Amino acid sequence: MSGRDLRTFLSSHRSGTFHTSKTSSDSLGRKYTVGSAPKVQPVDYEQVLSNIQRHKDNVSTGLKRFKSISKKGKETKETSILRKHHEIWKKEHTRMIDLQSKVRSELNQWRADILAKDDPIFNELLMELTTFESELYEQSQQFRALTLTPVRSVRTELKSLFEERSEVDQLTPSPLELIMAELETVVEQQNKIQQLLQDEYEIVETDLEVFMDDWGICNHGNTLVVKETEKVVRGVPLKVKYLECPDEKLRSEVLNEFSRLDEQFTSLLDEWRSTNESIINLPYGGWSRCNAERFCYLVEQYPPSLTNRRRLYMDRAVREFPYKRREEIVAHESWHHSLQHYLATQRTLLTSWTTHRGELADKVTSLFEEVRQSCQVNSLIMREREEWRQKCQRQYHKVRTWREEKVKVQQAEAAKIAKQRALEEEQHHRDELRQQKKRECEKHEIRQYHSNLESRRHADLEQVRRLEDVVKIEKKKQATLNVGRIEYRHERLSEKIAEAKEAREVAEKEAIEKERRLELLRQQVQVETTSDPERVLQATASTQARLTALTEPDLRQPLYQLHSYTSDKITSDPRVRVETALREAGLHTSHYARKILSKIPPPQRPRPDQASTLFKDTK
Template sequence: MDSAVFSIQEYELYLERERETFRMNTVEPVYQLRDDLRFRLGEVQHQQPSAHPSNWEQVIQQINFVKAQQDDIIAKLDAEDLDLEEEIVSLGLEKYLTSTSDNLVNIPKEVLSSGCPYPELKDSLIEAFHFLSERYQSRLRSLQEQLQRTDRFCGWCQQDHEHFQFTVSRYTYDIPNHRALCMDMLLRLFPEKSRQELLEHEGVWDLKRFTQAQLRAVTQQWQRDHEGLLARAQVTLQEANHAHQEELELHRDRQHQQDICLHLREKVQQWRAQQEEVAKLEAAIAARQQEEEEARLKREREKEAAIRSQQKEKVRQFYLKQQKRREVLEQRDQERLANLRSVMEEQARRDKERVQFRANMLQHRRLEKEVRELERQREEQERQNRLEALRNQVGVVAEADPERMMADTEAWKSRHLNVNEFELQKPLYSINTYTDTQIVSDPRVRVEQALREADLHHSQYAREVLSVIKPPKPPRRDTRSILKF
């Protein structure tokens, strides 16, 4: 188990190094090309268009080369993807190949990343989360579709709906006969709507609020069920891990006992064979035992010496190969380090030039801004001087004559000399109302007419403007309302 864990960790480090190498070979050239193009574009914007016509061909060639390189890399990745899919299919893992990320949206990471020793248990837990998500998603989808059937203001305009909500909220259930009072007030506020339309709008509004409350309740219930299922799944996974550990311990104990028994059985069989061989050889080769034993020992020593020499030679060759391999790797790493240092120094130089260029541009813009501000102040001063000169030219020089100002004019006197001649043309009765001149003289009417012509009389801007304008005369106290909408 320890060796397997170490091998997995080494493989993870190997994959991380490969990923970093792939990023340096594919992504970094694109970013470098982008920065270089931005720098070139910034230089060209402050130069003549025909200053360096030949550089554009090199830039286009470089862009085409990077595009071709990226296309080759994408083609290789597609081929590797296909090979990996074929390998997965050959191993019988199609269900993991065809699983999409949409199915894993509502599955917790604790379940997905858990090292469950029983795949069937993990699949059943994932299916349980899928079933829970599908059940609540169908209910939420139906409620959301029901909410989308009506708009935000239940078919009315925003102002009427807000007035309706405010009026209904004022008549609470603790007020006696609140329904009748509320309906009477609604009929006053909306005289153009019938009682049936008001009741239908109230029903639509109540249905919308009830649907929203159901949506919140279903969401909370989904969260509670999801948390409960997650807690049960974690407990189940812990129990499965404990059971698996116990099974592994039991299996290791049994395997150890079997190994000990097999080793003892082999020793017993070997001992019996040796005893039988000794009994047979003692009677047959008693006289030549010493000579054969010496010859056998000599042959064994020669054989062991030859084997040792061969092994020593193999070990020496192995160490030589290892030394050469280390020297080659060291040389390659040194070359790669030198190249990276040169690239980093060049990039640092370019970055320093870009920073200096941007600082110069910022200083130039600041100076231009100061010059424009001084020019504006000078023009403003000249304009004020011209206005002061015009004020001095058109100043009032006439003497004050209040008697002449309050006296009747000659035209008025000429009109009222013969008043009796025109008495026959007077109206039969007097009208106690406002004339069109008095109505138009109200600034609120003129502003409202201008907003209506601009099609802005229903906007928030129109309401704010009309609320600020005051009437020509203050209203009487008995006409003021305490209701605020």
């Protein structure tokens, strides 16, 4: 019971049961009459209890409505999330179909190119591929016959059987046993096929792992990464190694730059690999290969530009991995993001390494070309040898300056990468702290809400108990007061009866005395004529003259001109007669009477502007 309901209950209860003022006493006194028994208005506690019950029912109805609204909101939210999943999966399905069509078109184009070359080796390879494709098609048809055909036949037989019999209980035991036996056979066959497919899947996976190890391909949770460090050719490139340079010192110094560049990027890669060694050495983030690949495919389906991307793919992951706790999924997500960051940084370093080597090779080629041209000129003009030496020194100085600039640039890039990594770690730490504070606030609000509910419930119980105690005390006081009132009213009634008796005796004596005096007066004024009682019933002379002057039509007109309904018109309405009958039966205030009266048409159709709206709510 809320505060408003409690105030309404107290005001109505006091106004209806606990009046002890003078007005209440006067109204109670007016109920007594001479010769009647004393009456005391009782307290209607049943009405009070019904009011309490009605308020409780209103509260329970509100709670049910709140629960239904909350349930509807959850269902709407769930439907919205599922609709978004469906849209994303539809896009992914379209992309996969397009990719499949592209691969098939490329394969057909490759076959057409092979046929156009008319090479015996390629023709033999194409023949083997065609044979292998036909074998795969036959195996797929055989697999379909062994798996789908029995299931479809059993389904068709069961459907026809249940269509013939309207109820399952009418089936005899023998057909049911045959059906169950056939179903068990199909299930056993399907289990064998599934086991065979699982064994073949494991064999293919093993062959793929051997193939990837042979070709230097690493698989980090469905992310295929070729060992680019082995693809980057270290040392002096071949196009630079055999270039001619007259100055051997300059040649050795310039070629050593490739070794320094390789050592620098190798140290950066080793440092980056040692920093993320815990991520690399944890295969598939502690999950199985199948689950890790499924999680990676799932995350890739949701583009980074999508709103609430993490919420959607985490909801999808929870649905697809019901046997994994949310903490495990979050941990695997963190490992996946760390691995992606590690691989992206590694690719950036390798690309930068390759770019720097190309720039250095181009620079060295141009430098050696300049030196060679200078040497040719100096061989022709010996007098300019000193100038040639100075030019070599200048070129050497340029190379050293360029090397220093490159070192500075590389240091700046390394510092930038380190700063970016620190910022990302700081941002991740802030996000974790924000999420932790948010969860703590939500937990605190939930605990506060439960404590408020508990305190409110205890307060309501205590208030009801106090009200019950107050009602009991007031009932005891009222009972004591009623006893005194009854005694007082008895005394007052006895006094009034005695006074009334004395008044009647005095009135009788006065009436006798008045009658005696009137009799004396009548004797004094008595008329001395004969008695003619019929003269009283006869008309007077003036009345007789007026009636003689009236005609027959004048006698039929009413005494006064009426401008309203007559009694005959009112009683001719069937609704009046039905209402009178219902009133005599005591049913004129019931719902049945209202329903009957609303269906009885009037004698004349009412005007549209005077249509009654009394019974609109009862229809």
